[in-house]
Amino acid sequence: MPENSNHMTDQPVNVEKIKQILDANNGARIRTWLNICARCGLCAESCFFYLAKDKDPKLSPAYKFKTTLGEMYKKKGNVDREFLEKCYEIVWGECTTCKRCSMYCPFGIDIATMISTARTVCWSQGIFPEGLARTLTNYRKTGNQMGTSEEDFVETCEWMAEEFEDEVKGITIPIDKPGVKYMYTVNPREPVYYPQDLGMAAQIFTVAGEDWTMPSSGWDCTNLPMFAGDRALAGKVVNNMYKKALELGVEKILITECGHAYRSAAFEGPYLAGYADGKPPVEIVHSVQLLYEYLRDGRISIDPDKRIEEPVTYQDPCNVSRNGGLWEEGRKIVEYLAKDFRDMSPNREHNHCCGGGGGFIPMGSEFKSRRMVSGKVKAEQIKATGAKIVITPCHNCFDQITDLNEEYELGVKVASLKELICEEMIIPDHLKPE
Amino acid sequence: MNEFYEILTGPGLWIAFIIFIGGLVLRLTYLFALSREKDRVFYNHVSLSWGLRSIGHWLLPLGSASLRKQPVFGLVFYVFHVCLLGVPIFLCAHNVLWDEAFGISLWSMPDKWADVLTVVFMGTVIFLFIRRLARPEVRILTSFWDYILLVLTLLPFLTGFLAYHQWGPYEIVLILHIFSAEILLIIIPFSKLGHVILFFFTRAFIGFEMGGRRKARAW
Numbered sequence: 001m002p003e004n005s006n007h008m009t010d011q012p013v014n015v016e017k018i019k020q021i022l023d024a025n026n027g028a029r030i031r032t033w034l035n036i037c038a039r040c041g042l043c044a045e046s047c048f049f050y051l052a053k054d055k056d057p058k059l060s061p062a063y064k065f066k067t068t069l070g071e072m073y074k075k076k077g078n079v080d081r082e083f084l085e086k087c088y089e090i091v092w093g094e095c096t097t098c099k100r101c102s103m104y105c106p107f108g109i110d111i112a113t114m115i116s117t118a119r120t121v122c123w124s125q126g127i128f129p130e131g132l133a134r135t136l137t138n139y140r141k142t143g144n145q146m147g148t149s150e151e152d153f154v155e156t157c158e159w160m161a162e163e164f165e166d167e168v169k170g171i172t173i174p175i176d177k178p179g180v181k182y183m184y185t186v187n188p189r190e191p192v193y194y195p196q197d198l199g200m201a202a203q204i205f206t207v208a209g210e211d212w213t214m215p216s217s218g219w220d221c222t223n224l225p226m227f228a229g230d231r232a233l234a235g236k237v238v239n240n241m242y243k244k245a246l247e248l249g250v251e252k253i254l255i256t257e258c259g260h261a262y263r264s265a266a267f268e269g270p271y272l273a274g275y276a277d278g279k280p281p282v283e284i285v286h287s288v289q290l291l292y293e294y295l296r297d298g299r300i301s302i303d304p305d306k307r308i309e310e311p312v313t314y315q316d317p318c319n320v321s322r323n324g325g326l327w328e329e330g331r332k333i334v335e336y337l338a339k340d341f342r343d344m345s346p347n348r349e350h351n352h353c354c355g356g357g358g359g360f361i362p363m364g365s366e367f368k369s370r371r372m373v374s375g376k377v378k379a380e381q382i383k384a385t386g387a388k389i390v391i392t393p394c395h396n397c398f399d400q401i402t403d404l405n406e407e408y409e410l411g412v413k414v415a416s417l418k419e420l421i422c423e424e425m426i427i428p429d430h431l432k433p434e
Numbered sequence: 435m436n437e438f439y440e441i442l443t444g445p446g447l448w449i450a451f452i453i454f455i456g457g458l459v460l461r462l463t464y465l466f467a468l469s470r471e472k473d474r475v476f477y478n479h480v481s482l483s484w485g486l487r488s489i490g491h492w493l494l495p496l497g498s499a500s501l502r503k504q505p506v507f508g509l510v511f512y513v514f515h516v517c518l519l520g521v522p523i524f525l526c527a528h529n530v531l532w533d534e535a536f537g538i539s540l541w542s543m544p545d546k547w548a549d550v551l552t553v554v555f556m557g558t559v560i561f562l563f564i565r566r567l568a569r570p571e572v573r574i575l576t577s578f579w580d581y582i583l584l585v586l587t588l589l590p591f592l593t594g595f596l597a598y599h600q601w602g603p604y605e606i607v608l609i610l611h612i613f614s615a616e617i618l619l620i621i622i623p624f625s626k627l628g629h630v631i632l633f634f635f636t637r638a639f640i641g642f643e644m645g646g647r648r649k650a651r652a653w
């Protein structure tokens with residue numbers, strides 16, 4: 001068992017609390033799923049953890065929910081710490097909640113939802129990954145996972161606007177501009193580690209003539225409490241963003257090239273934040289959608305001489321493709337950008353998770369070796385395409401494939417859509433710096 | 435012996451059917467009430483076409499990517515279900531009983547077909563049983579009860595087959611036949627076999643969730 005410094009191992013388990021969580025979730029769906037699973041094992045081969053580790057039967061989705069949430073219900077919440085520690089290994093270490101298995105189960109049993117519920121139970125007893133715990137403190141204090149202050153964020157935006165003035169004339173990053181069409185929200189990795197990402201987005205929006213703004217708060221669209229099992233905080237985090245958008249009176253919230261942020265904002269967030277109808281209060285648009293529209297409508301044009309010659313492939317992030325519905329848009333963008341596109345197999349909504357989802361990347365070094373083992377499936381998929389560039393509109397896929405590249409010596413370059421669009425787009429004359 | 439037979443084919447049959455149908459209705463009613471409170475997500479994203487397609491693809495032989503990955507199992511599983519439903523309902527001898535008991539009768543298949551299909555069915559059960567033992571990812575999930583359920587599914591067919599051919603002590607075999615079928619009917623609503631009806635709801639849900647919300651085909 002790895003060291004889990006976050007685990008308060010000496011504390012007794014609060015069975016009452018566990019019972020409460022189990023009761024609150026004991027609806028018709030979970031009851032039915034747990035009961036009618038035919039134990040047919042069809043889900044096993046859909047899961048990349050299972051495939052990557054020589055078909056270890058303990059990694060089949062059904063086994064994972066049966067021995068975690070299933071066991072919790074069977075014991076009516078009367079579980080001990082040792083059991084929860086075992087669950088910890090499974091619900092964080094062996095599932096990225098990618099939802100692929102539900103499509104392969106005759107009954108469409110939503111295993112990811114059950115694993116998430118088991119995470120909530122573990123979280124309630126202080127048993128959850130240290131890497132996620134750190135971010136929760138930051139979210140609580142500052143509203144974003146890296147603890148960036150409002151001043152630092154706004155300054156970074158201003159700095160980036162200045163920095164890219166010699167690329168695109170008149171480039172700005174408007175802050176808190178009310179009534180605009182898009183409020184652009186990002187992953188804190190961007191202002192903190194890759195500020196040029198903000199600059200690239202600003203270049204694209206300026207060239208496209210977009211009416212947009214960055215908010216000074218609620219700009220972090222990530223939602224790690226959602227993966228840590230802290231549903232109350234997850235609701236607050238996503239609500240920060242919704243509220244800011246309502247306050248600014250913007251038409252839509254635009255999500256950066258990040259997968260789980262889209263899942264949170266558009267699909268799970270409304271429920272976490274208490275919108276009973278499951279609809280976000282403001283329309284949510286993912287970058288893949290908007291960038292595709294720019295290219296389709298000619299608001300951004302690609303310089304034909306700059307289109308990539310080398311073979312490229314597209315990594316469907318689970319939460320953009322399968323769980324976001326944007327696989328065709330992503331592919332069409334790639335076809336604008338590159339001449340030799342080679343799809344992975346399987347692909348689109350059937351694509352395998354890269355192994356970095358479900359909170360895995362921020363879960364940190366404790367989980368890295370597992371990421372490298374489970375990532376074998378993705379590494380082989382990439383290798384089989386013969387591509388030299390892997391394009392992916394997701395920060396977690398980006399990091400995971402970067403690590404896999406090293407581990408499996410894939411010899412590829414990983415790129416985001418923004419990056420390639422900025423390299424290849426035609427800057428119209430009136431925006432060319434003198 | 436005759437008394438047993440009378441009880442099993444008279445009140446026994448009624449009781450079995452009442453528990454079978456009543457149990458399913460009760461279970462559905464209970465789940466429906468619960469879902470109104472706790473599963474809003476089921477109702478929020480209803481999409482008839484995605485729901486129906488999600489169900490339909492799993493009713494077709496090899497209609498799903500999942501079964502196409504295991505075509506042998508996929509076909510055996512399909513034949514298993516078709517025989518399981520088809521033989522008892524359309525058997526000539528049963529139609530006579532339906533007529534006596536409920537005053538309805540359906541099309542009857544020739545006895546020869548029923549005989550062949552019964553043998554085929556028993557073959558599929560043996561296949562499923564062996565698969566459960568042979569494939570580690572299935573074996574690890576399977577409890578003792580799962581094996582019992584498969585045997586229980588086999589029993590009415592095995593005994594029906596023996597009775598038809600008058601092999602073994604006819605009366606005892608016939609009583610066992612009726613008894614095991616009634617037991618199976620009674621168990622369905624309260625076990626994983628509840629999937630006979632719940633399948634339509636869980637499959638529809640994943641259709642709404644993946645397709646209705648995300649345009650992703652869940653099959």
Ligand code: HEM
Nearest residue numbers: 038039040106492493515562580583584587627629630633
């Ligand atoms: C509508 C009437 C149906 C009846 C009476 C029925 C009955 C049964 C029975 C008796 C079994 C054997 C139990 C066992 O394996 O222990 C079974 C297994 C199974 N059924 Fe059904 N079923 C029905 C419909 C369906 C449908 C629509 C599906 C989904 C496509 C389905 C999926 C399965 C699966 C996956 C198994 C497990 C097979 C195995 O590995 O043993 N069933 N069913």
Ligand code: SF4
Nearest residue numbers: 047095096098099101
């Ligand atoms: S949700 Fe994804 S990672 Fe989790 S069990 Fe299913 S297929 Fe495997």
Ligand code: SF4
Nearest residue numbers: 037038040041043105
């Ligand atoms: S595919 Fe579905 S029914 Fe079959 S074992 Fe997996 S979860 Fe259970």
